[in-house]
Amino acid sequence: MLLVFLIIPLWGLIFTMGYLGIRVQQTHEALSLSTYTFLLEREAGTDNPASSAQGTVSGSVFPGETSPLQVHVNDTEANAVADQMPEGELQTLQKLMGSVSGRSNIAVSVTREDPIGDFDTNPIRRAMVIGGATGTYCQMQDESLNPFAAGDVGGAAMALIGIAGMGSDYILAPFGGLSGGEAKCD
């Protein structure tokens, strides 16, 4: 009786908690690695850095498991920093740069499969807000990652500089401005 009603359930609970604890630890590890990998992939100009980070981290943190990790990135906080800038001579620059400040919310979602199967299998989710992009040349080649391509006035101004840069390449074609080759961002 004692075995059936106390020991077995207690040990089952302990095992489950242990499994969940390990899974939570793995989720944190996945979040940390995904964040860092995402940054590296974004700087390198990878087309879909979130997907790339997901593949890299899944293989190292969850070997042998099929699709346990999902990495989602949301870039909706572009103007957060501009509001914090002091008034004064930096105001114009503040508006200009607010759009390029950029923040990304990286959320990882890790599946869990409890060993007993008696509770739901909602994934474990953890999220982290990170700063914007560094704006490497290759990163800016990808429009979706281009910090100068924001939609508001400031972003438009910076985009203008970017376009002037790219446009000048064509205008300057016979005058040294156009490289003549493809950008080497592999």
Added chain:
Amino acid sequence: MIRRLHKDESAQVSFLALAASLVLVGLMAMIINTSDVVRHRIHNQEVADVTALAAATWSARGLNTIAMLNVLNAKLLSMTVIVNAANRTMPVTRKILALSTAAATACTPFCTPWLFLLEGQAILLEPLAAGLQAMEQSVTRNCSGVAWKVMKGLQKASDAVGQTFGRIGYLEAPAIAARNGASSAFAVDGSMLEGSLTEVGKLPVSTTDRTPADFCAAMKSGGPGFVMQGYTDGEGPAEHGRGIWSDLDPISVLNPAFATLGSPWIFDGFYSSEMTRLGCDGSTPDKEGQKVEFSTLPQCREHDVTATWALYEDETDWLVDGSLDEYDFIAWVPRDVDLEGGGDAIETAAAAAGVDVDDVPPVTHTPTGVGARELMRQQRKRTMPASCAGRGRTGYPIVEHTVAGDLFFLSLRDHPEFTHFEVGETGFHEGASTDRSEATGTYFLRVNKTEREVALEGGSTRTEYKYRLDSWVLVDAGEKTLEGDELKEYYEEQAEREGVTDDGPVSSGEGCGTFPVPHLLVEEPEDKLRFFAVVNHGLGESGQPPKPFWSNYFSVSPTTFTSFSQAQVYNDLSTDMFTQDWRVRLERVTLLERALERAGELGLGSIASTASSVITTVNNH
């Protein structure tokens, strides 16, 4: 009753089970709470990492933006060089085309096909020349063209980025930490930890001591940043454009005769001239260093090279005037040494000297030419190297000097028979008295006069004089391939001579404004490129998760965490500030280690020893 109860053993297990269950449940709750605390601690470290990265990201972004603007300016400068060189080529090509057309016309009908070809070229050339001229006038004309205004605008934008992006990073870092649930946080760069507060928030770039010549390497040889954009390795935008123009060679493509006349080198000559005007060596890139031709004897002596002097000889016919001296044999002299009395209007004197009056500079000078116009037979007699290397080697040639029939050898500088002249900035010849007295073009003049008696009709005689001139001219002050610090010092000296201000831009030397200069990395910027973040997380505080229930029973509260992290801004490709590849990464907390070392040196060993375990934990993380 009591005895009966003692003997009654029923329900004993239930009591034990209840007690054990309570203990177990308590332990389980404690474990869960502890697990929560550990999870929060891990999260806090993650937040510290992204906080340090956020601060570093703004610096990386600033450096990338400045690199982008530097590259744009290098391209625009290249454009001005190519357009101006092409524009200057056009009049020459026009003349050559006209000559070719005249020749073809003369031999018509045999040369009719060639004539058609030339007429076709003329049709192509005119709109090209007109387009280039319009472009030069409105876009690339030095200092006033649109391109120059854009370049100055981009340089100002770089200034603004350099002043502000670091500061935005200081604000962004705690904001990011707060969004991730931290109670408080801050991030600073390494120089602040070192106690340097003068440049807080500024990116480690500067235009101080920079000159337009700092664009040269990028314009000519490119670099990793240009390779990334698709340029050929070792080829910058200016060289790329020069190659295109050489390939295009629009005249010689259709006209083999013109190709023989050398259209490519006409363009190349103007290209070199334009590059030299920017302070760049006009030659093709030399990856091992840069060949520099020195222009003064002090430079010759500083770099231990060998100057070259040339001896020219010249003479007049027999003249009746026997009063001429050295000053009468130089074409243009300052008015205060005018030997013709100083009364001539400049126009009259210019006309007498056969010079177009429009070419005569301001009237503080007047032409002479009394003797100069009589010189008939100039010839270069010989050249002589004069070493500047070694003690006592001044760069002046050793020349003969005869006294009472005895032959001596003297340094030209000390030779009593030679008078030292120089060619001033305005092209006038003066007695050597300025800092150009040892610059190329300076010369030493000696006049030897011989006389004869000539019998005239009627039995009288007159004396005639023949003047023979020896002039030693400093042709060049040596050349040397410079690299590294030596090259840098050379350009700094050049810039100083050209009038660089502390604000960065250098005078164009043409009185028409300023050239742009690039923002380059300051020396030893490492600490400015490292960011140290401290993040606090207090359970139970407002907006934070609750403390674990057992925390009040322990003297050391484990519910407030402090995490450290350090991020670095780096560029593995090149730190030349023309390579837009600045990135961020986490690294060991070396800044904290150094700070604690200093704390130990200041007698704060207990703090250092306590914190060293924290550092170990952080670095292992």
